[in-house]
C-alpha cells in the first residue's frame with residue numbers, strides 16, 4: 001500500500017490494551033484521510049447517543065495521505081470526536097511535527113476509548129504502544145507536558161500532543177495542543193481529559209512510500225512555487241490578523257457580543273499596526289512554505305502568537321481595546337488550553353449578562369474590563385467561581401442562568417461564532433447555520449463568496465445554497481487530503497489537481513469525479529452522524545440577535561437578516577444538497593454516496 | 598538593472614516654446630480664471646511631488662507650485678528644455694510635457710510612468726508619430742542630451758536610438774485615452790477657441806480641472822508595502838478604477854508588482870478593491886466617482 005500504512009491503532013484505556021486494525025482500502029478511497037478518515041472512524045466507534053465525556057466516546061487522531069510527502073502545507077492531522085460543547089461532531093485540525101510523527105509511528109489513525117484509572121500518557125514508538133504514568137504531568141500546561149515528556153524520552157525523536165489544565169478540568173471548549181498549535185474547536189481537549197489521558201507521544205521511523213516519488217517531487221516543486229505567489233501574500237506578509245481592520249471597514253467585525261459590527265479601536269488592534277509596532281517573528285507549520293503564523297512582542301517581555309480569530313474574540317468581541325491585554329489573554333488561553341474563540345464568545349455573553357444585571361457574581365466582567373478578563377480565563381480553566389459556569393460554554397451557561405439570556409448567547413449548536421458578522425456576510429450566515437460542528441469558519445469557507453463580488457453580501461438572494469454546499473465539499477476535500485486552506489486559491493482546477501496528487505501518492509486510479517464524490521460523502525457522513533446523535537431541523541439556526549436586531553454601526557448599518565431570509569436560504573441549501581426539505585439526508589443521497597446501512 | 602530607481606516622482610513642463618502663430622504667449626492663455634500653465638501645473642502637482650517649469654529668460658509667469666528654471670541659452674528647441682528640466686528634477690525620472698496641453702489625462706501619464714522599469718525613455722505613439730513632449734525620461738540620459746545639443750541635434754528622437762526606449766503602441770494609448778485629447782496642443786487662435794469650447798463643456802477633463810478626489814484606504818500587504826494606510830487620488834471626469842490604480846502606481850510605486858500589475862492596469866491575483874464598503878471589484882472599467890471610498894485589500898478573507 002502506498003501513502004498509508006493500512007492499519008490504525010485502537011487503544012482502550014480501560015483495559016490498557018492496544019489493538020491493531022486494518023484501515024481498509026475501501027475506507028481510505030472513500031474517505032481519503034484526515035477529517036474524512038476521522039469521521040468514518042468516529043461513526044464506527046461511537047455508540048449511538050454516547051455521552052461526549054463518557055469513556056465510550058472515541059477520540060480519533062487521523063493522519064492523511066499527503067502528510068509526510070513533503071508537499072507544502074500538508075503536515076496536518078485531524079482530531080475527531082463527539083463534542084461536549086455541541087453534542088454533535090467535533091472535527092478539528094492541527095499541524096506540524098506531531099502530524100508527521102503519526103505517520104512515522106506507523107499509524108493511519110489512533111482511536112482512543114475508555115478511561116484510565118489515573119492520569120496516563122500514551123506512548124507509541126515503532127508500532128509498540130504503552131501507557132505511562134502521567135500524574136507528574138497533571139496540572140501542567142500542554143507545552144510544559146510536551147517538553148517534560150520529550151525530556152524524559154530523551155534520544156527518541158518523540159512528538160507530543162497534550163491537554164492543559166482546561167482539558168483536565170473538562171472545560172467544554174478545551175483544546176489539544178502540540179508545538180504551540182491547537183486542535184481548537186469543539187472541546188476535543190475535554191474529551192481527552194475525560195479519559196485521564198494527558199498526552200499522546202509518538203515516534204518511529206516507519207516511512208510511507210509513495211507510488212510515484214518522482215511525480216510527487218515534481219508536483220511538490222510546482223506547488224511550492226505557487227505557494228509563494230500573490231494568492232498567499234496576505235498570509236506570508238501579514239498573517240490572518242490582516243482581517244481585523246478590513247472587517248471593521250466592511251461592517252463585518254463582530255464587537256461587544258455582536259452588538260455592533262465595527263470597533264472603535266480596530267486600528268489600534270489591527271494586524272497592520274501590530275506588525276508595524278510589535279512584530280517579533282514569523283513562524284510556520286512543518287513542511288510549509290507560506291508560514292502564516294505571527295508572533296508579536298508583549299510589553300511584559302516575551303512574545304505571543306496571534307491569529308485573527310483570537311484577536312477578534314478577545315479584543316472587539318469583549319470590547320477590549322488594549323492590545324497588551326489582548327496579547328496577555330491569548331497567552332493565558334494558550335497556556336491553559338482553551339479555544340480562544342469560545343473563550344471570548346462565552347466571556348462576551350457573561351459581560352452582557354452582567355451589564356443587564358443578571359450575573360451578580362461576574363467577577364467584574366463588563367465590556368472592555370481587561371483585568372476581569374485576565375482573571376476570568378484562569379477561573380474558567382480551573383472551574384473556579386463564575387468560571388465554573390462559563391467553562392460549559394455560552395449555551396449551557398445561558399440555559400443554567402435563564403432569564404432569556406440564551407437570546408444573546410452567540411452560538412450555533414453550542415459552538416460560539418467566529419469573527420464573521422452573519423448579517424453583513426449572508427452566504428457566511430447560511431454556512432454558520434448549517435455547519436455540522438456548529439458556528440464554524442473552517443470546515444467551510446462560505447465567506448469567500450461574500451468577499452468575491454459574485455453575490456451581494458448584504459442580500460440573501462439565491463444561489464446561496466449551492467455556494468455553501470460547494471464550499472463545504474471543497475473544505476472536506478482539503479481537510480481530508482490534508483492541504484492547508486490557505487493554499488486553496490493556488491489551484492487552477494482543484495479537484496483535478498488534488499486527485500492527481502492523491503493518485504501519485506497512493507497509486508490509485510483516482511480522478512476529479514471520485515474526489516468530488518468523496519468530499520460530498522465526507523460532509524454527508526458528518527451530517528448523518530449528527531442526525532444519529534439527535535439533530536433536529538431547529539438546530540440549523542442562528543442566534544436570535546442575528547435574526548432580530550439590525551446592524552447598529554458601519555457601512556452596513558441598518559442591515560438585517562430576517563427569519564424568512566434564513567428559512568429561504570436553508571431551503572435553497574437543502575435543495576442544492578438534494579436532501580429532504582427539513583434538512584435530513586435523503587435515502588437516495590445516502591445510496592448514491594454508498595452510505596446507506 | 599539592479600539598484601535602479603523606477604520612481605517617476607517629477608514632472609517637467611516646458612513653458613518657453615514659441616507662440617508665433619498664436620500671437621500671444623501660450624502659457625498665459627486664460628482658461629477660466631487661471632492661465633493655462635497654472636492649470637497644467639496644478640493637475641500634475643496632484644500626482645507628482647516635484648514639478649519643474651522651464652521658462653524662457655524673462656518670460657512672464659504666474660505664481661506656480663513648482664520649481665522654476667530658465668532656459669538660459671537662446672531657444673534650443675525641446676531638447677534644451679528637456680535637459681534643463683531634468684537637471685532640476687529631484688527624482689530619478691520625470692514626465693515631460695509642453696505647457697499648452699489643456700487635456701492631459703493623468704491616468705495615461707501614470708501608465709507611462711508605470712512602464713518605466715527596464716527602460717530609459719517611455720514615449721507614446723499617436724497618429725503615427727512619437728510624442729516626445731508627452732513622455733517619461735530618466736535623468737540618466739542627461740549626458741547624452743548634452744552631447745546632442747553640442748552637436749546641434751535638436752530633435753528628441755535622436756536620443757531614442759541610443760538608450761532603452763519603450764515606444765507605446767497607439768492601441769495601448771487608446772485604452773486610456775480613446776480620442777487622444779492628451780496630445781491636443783494649441784498653435785493657432787482657432788485651436789485655442791476649440792480647446793476653450795471643449796473645456797467649458799467638460800472642465801473636469803482638464804488636468805486639475807477637479808472632477809474631485811477619492812480616498813483610497815490600503816490594508817494588509819498593500820499598507821505594509823506602501824508604508825501608508827490612506828491616500829487621496831485626483832480623479833479625471835468619468836474616472837474608472839483603472840485611473841485610480843494608475844494614480845496609485847505613481848504615488849506609491851512600491852505597490853507595483855506585489856499589489857498592482859507591472860503595467861498598473863490591474864490588481865495582482867489575491868487582491869481586490871471594495872467600493873464604499875459595498876461592492877467588491879477587480880474590473881478596471883468600473884466607474885469611480887468623487888468622494889468614493891476605495892478599499893484595497895486581500896481577496897482572501899480566511900482567518
Ligand code: SF4
Nearest residue numbers: 284285288290292484
Ligand atoms: S499556511 Fe499557516 S496554517 Fe497553513 S500550513 Fe502554513 S503555517 Fe500552517
